Amino acid sequence: MADRFDKHQEPMEMKRRCPRLGHDILFEYCLESGEDDFPCWKIFDCWWEIFDVEAYLKARLPEGEYRKLAQKKPKPKVASILEIVEAAKKRTGKGSE
Ligand code: SF4
Helix, strand or coil: CHHHCCCCCCCCCCEEECCCCCCEEEHHHHHCCCHHHCCCCCHHHHHCCCCCHHHHHHHHCCHHHHHHHHHCCCCCHHHHHHHHHHHHHHHHCCCCC
8 A cells, every 4th residue: 555655755754643553653654554555544533633644645546445545534523422412312202203
C-alpha cells in the first residue's frame, strides 16, 4: 500500500498526536496502519485540519479503495448522538408521537 505514496514528498514528514496511540506519529504511519496495510480508518478525521487529506488520498488511491476508506469515515458526534436517540425512540415506541 505505502508503495503508492512517494515517501520523499510532503506530507509524509508531517506529525500529529495520534488519538489512538497517545503520542506523535508521522503521516506516513497513518497511510499503512489500517487493516491489511491500508490507511487508518481515522485518517480523514485526524488530518483534515492540517492539509487537504481528502484530495491527497483521492489523487493517489484507486477509486474503489478511496470509496471504501471514505465509507469508514467517522460520523460527526452530533450525527451519531441523534442516531442513537432516534434508535432509542424506536425501541421504546416513542418515535411516532
Ligand atoms: S489516522 Fe489513525 S494512526 Fe493516524 S493519527 Fe489518526 S488514529 Fe492515529
